Amino acid sequence: MSKALKAKDQLVRILVPAGKAAPTPPVGPALGARGVKSMDFCKEFNARTAHIEPGVPTPTLITVEPDRTFSFITKTPPTTYLLKKTAGIEKGTGRPGHEVTGTISLKHAYEVAKIKAKDAHLKHLKLESIASTVIGTARSLGLQVVP
């Protein structure tokens, strides 16, 4: 069912481990259905994420033109992933606000916000706003934020 929509780009949002593209289940059908050769994408993706530690989940936004050419943008790792790694937990809680999974300092939140500020869609925000967003995300994971 690979029908390219006429005169309209298709967007594919996907989370790919850095440097480890080309597994069939996540990437292959998602791109193949839109007419993109997954090997081309994977080679280019791995080249572009070569400076990132392998395995770090990297959100990418792939734009597929009607003539089957594609371009993609990579973004910084998800905030929850960064927070879980900093706090040393595997999963967030199923009951945020009621269960506490770990503790994080404001300095951790600041550093995470510094990483997220490199994103293009966040660069118009003050670092203060990004930091308060990060604190909100930490709370939804069940992490206690202390000064």
Next chain:
Amino acid sequence: MSFLTLARSSIRQAFSPCLARGYAAKSSNPERIPNISTKDTSATEEKTLSSCPPGTILEGLNYLKGQPPVIALPDEEYPSWLWDLLKPKVYEDDGPGGKAEKKRLRKENQQRIKDQNFMKTQ
């Protein structure tokens, strides 16, 4: 008899360091509490703002290849707004119809809806 008392006293003297009871108060070891770092200035004791002492390695944040580990800096090197982020945000009152009033009314409305919804489940 005198020899025995002499022997006893000498034994007592030899043992007295072990038997001495220390009534002095134990001084608390500051290193035992790792997270609280206090700086003693000459005049007053400075309160640190953060529970994370400088030099702590923040793991997981060096996601680039070959990036050195991210280390926590001393409290002064962080912007001052960082320490206010956990306090509830205060909107200064700019009269009727202002931002503060809108936020307050919205919060009250949302709380009222939540209470009503909860009472319906009872």
